[in-house]
Amino acid sequence: MSNLVKEFNDYRSKMNEVILSKDNLVIKRLWNLDTNTYAEGALSTQTKEMLGLVASMVLRCDDCIKYHLGKCHELGITTAQMYEIFAVANIVGGTIVIPHTRRAAEYWEELIANN
Amino acid sequence: MSNLVKEFNDYRSKMNEVILSKDNLVIKRLWNLDTNTYAEGALSTQTKEMLGLVASMVLRCDDCIKYHLGKCHELGITTAQMYEIFAVANIVGGTIVIPHTRRAAEYWEELIANN
Amino acid sequence: MSNLVKEFNDYRSKMNEVILSKDNLVIKRLWNLDTNTYAEGALSTQTKEMLGLVASMVLRCDDCIKYHLGKCHELGITTAQMYEIFAVANIVGGTIVIPHTRRAAEYWEELIANN
Amino acid sequence: MSNLVKEFNDYRSKMNEVILSKDNLVIKRLWNLDTNTYAEGALSTQTKEMLGLVASMVLRCDDCIKYHLGKCHELGITTAQMYEIFAVANIVGGTIVIPHTRRAAEYWEELIANN
Amino acid sequence: MSNLVKEFNDYRSKMNEVILSKDNLVIKRLWNLDTNTYAEGALSTQTKEMLGLVASMVLRCDDCIKYHLGKCHELGITTAQMYEIFAVANIVGGTIVIPHTRRAAEYWEELIANN
Amino acid sequence: MSNLVKEFNDYRSKMNEVILSKDNLVIKRLWNLDTNTYAEGALSTQTKEMLGLVASMVLRCDDCIKYHLGKCHELGITTAQMYEIFAVANIVGGTIVIPHTRRAAEYWEELIANN
Numbered sequence: 001m002s003n004l005v006k007e008f009n010d011y012r013s014k015m016n017e018v019i020l021s022k023d024n025l026v027i028k029r030l031w032n033l034d035t036n037t038y039a040e041g042a043l044s045t046q047t048k049e050m051l052g053l054v055a056s057m058v059l060r061c062d063d064c065i066k067y068h069l070g071k072c073h074e075l076g077i078t079t080a081q082m083y084e085i086f087a088v089a090n091i092v093g094g095t096i097v098i099p100h101t102r103r104a105a106e107y108w109e110e111l112i113a114n115n
Numbered sequence: 116m117s118n119l120v121k122e123f124n125d126y127r128s129k130m131n132e133v134i135l136s137k138d139n140l141v142i143k144r145l146w147n148l149d150t151n152t153y154a155e156g157a158l159s160t161q162t163k164e165m166l167g168l169v170a171s172m173v174l175r176c177d178d179c180i181k182y183h184l185g186k187c188h189e190l191g192i193t194t195a196q197m198y199e200i201f202a203v204a205n206i207v208g209g210t211i212v213i214p215h216t217r218r219a220a221e222y223w224e225e226l227i228a229n230n
Numbered sequence: 231m232s233n234l235v236k237e238f239n240d241y242r243s244k245m246n247e248v249i250l251s252k253d254n255l256v257i258k259r260l261w262n263l264d265t266n267t268y269a270e271g272a273l274s275t276q277t278k279e280m281l282g283l284v285a286s287m288v289l290r291c292d293d294c295i296k297y298h299l300g301k302c303h304e305l306g307i308t309t310a311q312m313y314e315i316f317a318v319a320n321i322v323g324g325t326i327v328i329p330h331t332r333r334a335a336e337y338w339e340e341l342i343a344n345n
Numbered sequence: 346m347s348n349l350v351k352e353f354n355d356y357r358s359k360m361n362e363v364i365l366s367k368d369n370l371v372i373k374r375l376w377n378l379d380t381n382t383y384a385e386g387a388l389s390t391q392t393k394e395m396l397g398l399v400a401s402m403v404l405r406c407d408d409c410i411k412y413h414l415g416k417c418h419e420l421g422i423t424t425a426q427m428y429e430i431f432a433v434a435n436i437v438g439g440t441i442v443i444p445h446t447r448r449a450a451e452y453w454e455e456l457i458a459n460n
Numbered sequence: 461m462s463n464l465v466k467e468f469n470d471y472r473s474k475m476n477e478v479i480l481s482k483d484n485l486v487i488k489r490l491w492n493l494d495t496n497t498y499a500e501g502a503l504s505t506q507t508k509e510m511l512g513l514v515a516s517m518v519l520r521c522d523d524c525i526k527y528h529l530g531k532c533h534e535l536g537i538t539t540a541q542m543y544e545i546f547a548v549a550n551i552v553g554g555t556i557v558i559p560h561t562r563r564a565a566e567y568w569e570e571l572i573a574n575n
Numbered sequence: 576m577s578n579l580v581k582e583f584n585d586y587r588s589k590m591n592e593v594i595l596s597k598d599n600l601v602i603k604r605l606w607n608l609d610t611n612t613y614a615e616g617a618l619s620t621q622t623k624e625m626l627g628l629v630a631s632m633v634l635r636c637d638d639c640i641k642y643h644l645g646k647c648h649e650l651g652i653t654t655a656q657m658y659e660i661f662a663v664a665n666i667v668g669g670t671i672v673i674p675h676t677r678r679a680a681e682y683w684e685e686l687i688a689n690n
Contacts, residue, residue: 033206034206037202037203037206038203041195041199042193042195042196042198042199043165043196043199043200047162047165048199048203050158050162050166051165051166051169051200051203052203052207054166054169054170055169055170055172055173055203055204055207055208056207057170058170058173058174059173059174059207059208064207078157080156080157081157081158083157084156084157084158084163085158085166087152088152088153088163088166088167088170089170091148091149091152092167092170092171092174092179093170093174
């Protein structure tokens with residue numbers, strides 16, 4: 001696993017553990033629900049992960065972007081498809097999305113280099 | 116055409132004409148580019164319109180939502196699929212997306228009632 | 231009930247019914263969870279509703295603001311307290327919160343006039 | 346005065362009066378400070394109003410946009426200049442700014458028609 | 461003092477000094493006003509700091525979150541109360557608030573470990 | 576060139592190259608359009624860069640801020656003028672803009688120290 005990917009996953013796991021150890025029921029249930037949201041349904045998991053990614057991009061949440069990039073990579077989204085998602089995000093959200101696109105592109109390069 | 120749909124389309128056309136009459140080159144080119152963004156490519160037009168919709172929902176732009184709802188309806192997105200897009204938007208964007216989901220649901224009802 | 235309050239509640243009920251009739255499990259569960267979030271706990275319901283209000287104000291969601299204003303009114307928040315919440319929202323979120331504060335103030339006047 | 350302009354100004358005045366009558370010191374002082382922000386200084390009032398406008402556009406606050414459009418009109422900003430401000434806002438903020446640009450264009454037409 | 465807390469406070473002090481040395485009156489007065497906003501009034505300082513925290517969380521400003529976490533810690537907010545604030549922020553603002561909640565949780569751990 | 580400025584420029588160049596190598600037409604054209612937006616026109620390049628900066632500040636995009644700070648510096652904006660732009664951004668966008676103002680002030684110091 002590349003540096004960026006490993007760092008992201010490690011920090012995420014460590015802090016999720018801290019948060020869940022506090023037993024806040026609303027947070028626990030929201031996180032379960034979050035997982036359910038991307039399950040196969042009337043739309044495929046692949047489509048839903050792309051929706052989650054574009055939503056994260058226009059809201060400019062780098063860690064959310066990384067998470068969905070990882071999922072999209074696992075699900076076989078190609079680089080050409082990925083850049084069309086980036087294009088929608090940049091057009092809808094404007095040039096303020098560009099710096100986030102740079103970090104997304106960097107993370108994506110690491111994901112495809114490691115597989 | 117229903118009231119909401121007609122009102123939205125009429126105001127949109129009227130004001131687009133005013134704006135384009137001013138001959139601002141950047142705005143004209145951005146609008147052309149916007150159209151190109153949703154063209155068939157590595158991703159289907161249908162997928163891209165869904166991406167545009169979910170992005171509009173989390174950014175809470177009612178008119179952008181209406182525009183993409185219209186496009187999704189033309190492209191044959193079903194009601195079950197639509198509500199899965201709504202679900203992603205509500206989970207990613209939180210409960211502040213709910214009022215926009217209400218207006219989206221109302222507009223969608225008019226679109227499907229008018230076939 | 232005043233006009234603004236009745237209109238808000240009626241539209242909200244009507245559209246919630248439409249949305250829930252589509253049986254999207256994620257949306258249903260998110261809405262249940264939303265209700266639980268404001269239940270009495272380590273913080274009082276009153277404090278939580280104030281938190282929900284200020285969050286809605288800085289995110290500039292007029293309908294979310296109306297909802298929490300109604301709840302705060304039921305729970306006995308005073309006008310002096312309410313304007314201190316408005317002050318926090320305007321300082322944190324800036325002058326773009328002012329137009330939303332105007333609509334919040336109008337709605338609050340109707341709530342206190344009717345009780 | 347046109348309809349849109351009069352309506353905006355009337356509602357603004359009426360609600361400002363309500364809010365100020367509650368004597369919340371933080372809000373009062375923030376509003377005074379807001380006025381000072383646009384005073385002649387190292388930058389001209391004209392430049393500052395343009396800054397206030399573009400900030401309001403990318404934050405998508407229609408009432409804030411109307412306010413600064415009124416000020417820019419008083420200060421002699423031309424239509425060609427105005428559309429270049431719109432262009433910056435649309436490029437930086439993306440196509441979600443378009444619906445707000447439509448409403449801004451409509452308001453601007455009324456401002457220039459009445460003078 | 462822990463690393464994260466010290467780093468945050470040091471950078472904040474250093475840059476505040478730079479900014480204030482430029483004698484911009486609007487910025488100086490806004491910062492004074494910011495301090496007044498959280499003073500004891502119709503609402504307690506504790507409640508106001510919780511309001512400031514939840515507002516910072518839904519607006520996803522990590523440094524603002526750290527600042528209010530520090531204040532809440534000084535004022536005796538418990539971990540159970542803190543996680544109920546986190547829950548409101550995550551429900552209102554959606555799953556994009558989760559990465560900010562992770563960093564908030566990490567900072568909170570350091571605050572409580574050092575006291 | 577200072578550290579912050581060099582780091583920003585290097586990363587930006589490296590990732591722009593990666594992104595452009597993927598030949599996504601929409602992204603390429605958006606980036607060209609972005610350049611055109613700030614060209615001399617009815618408004619001067621200087622005014623447009625200030626507009627781009629204030630828009631980036633209220634949208635709280637640190638990298639966008641750095642980019643426009645660099646341009647403003649090249650175009651001869653003074654420190655007094657710069658802090659009036661910061662003031663508008665802080666008033667319109669609220670105290671959540673303060674941490675971004677700190678980083679902007681730090682970057683500005685490096686720009687003026689190196690020239």
